[in-house]
Amino acid sequence: MEKVLVIDANKCTGCRLCEQVCSVMHEGTVNPHRARLKIMKWEIEGEVLPMVCRQCDEPPCRDICPMGAIEKNEDNGLVLVDYDKCIGCRMCISACPFGAMDYDTVGKKVMKCDLCGGEPQCASFCDPAAIRFEPKTVNGAESRKAAAEAARAVQSDKDR
Numbered sequence: 697m698e699k700v701l702v703i704d705a706n707k708c709t710g711c712r713l714c715e716q717v718c719s720v721m722h723e724g725t726v727n728p729h730r731a732r733l734k735i736m737k738w739e740i741e742g743e744v745l746p747m748v749c750r751q752c753d754e755p756p757c758r759d760i761c762p763m764g765a766i767e768k769n770e771d772n773g774l775v776l777v778d779y780d781k782c783i784g785c786r787m788c789i790s791a792c793p794f795g796a797m798d799y800d801t802v803g804k805k806v807m808k809c810d811l812c813g814g815e816p817q818c819a820s821f822c823d824p825a826a827i828r829f830e831p832k833t834v835n836g837a838e839s840r841k842a843a844a845e846a847a848r849a850v851q852s853d854k855d856r
Contacts, residue, residue, distance in 0.1 A: 698773030
């Protein structure tokens with residue numbers, strides 16, 4: 697059964713421990729800028745929103761990649777980057793509706809969540825359970841839609 701990271705932004709405290717754990721897991725350094733998830737913070741509004749890859753059924757990042765470097769594994773649902781094919785054009789970053797892709801300026805590569813090979817450390821270390829690793833369900837699709845709408849609402853308020 698496919699599993700995904702489920703976000704409950706209302707539980708997120710903004711501690712950013714998930715970013716630190718992710719960067720250590722993947723890059724061997726505590727550097728939130730090198731994490732595969734991001735905590736968006738709007739200090740004045742008091743809003744916090746974890747941004748993670750939702751392992752889309754029809755990934756826009758895959759569809760836009762001119763080199764076919766992003767693939768979806770049909771067995772486990774993971775959307776992964778094949779760095780042997782990736783040319784670093786960064787089109788996938790602009791195509792992601794969740795802001796879940798980024799570019800590592802140190803490693804000179806695009807980054808996205810790979811669910812830590814099936815044991816996402818961000819979820820393991822998230823004490824308030826704002827990030828959970830759960831089976832992908834219809835309800836999961838509803839939560840992804842709700843997260844996108846929440847992000848859009850925060851951005852709209854910020855733009856005013």
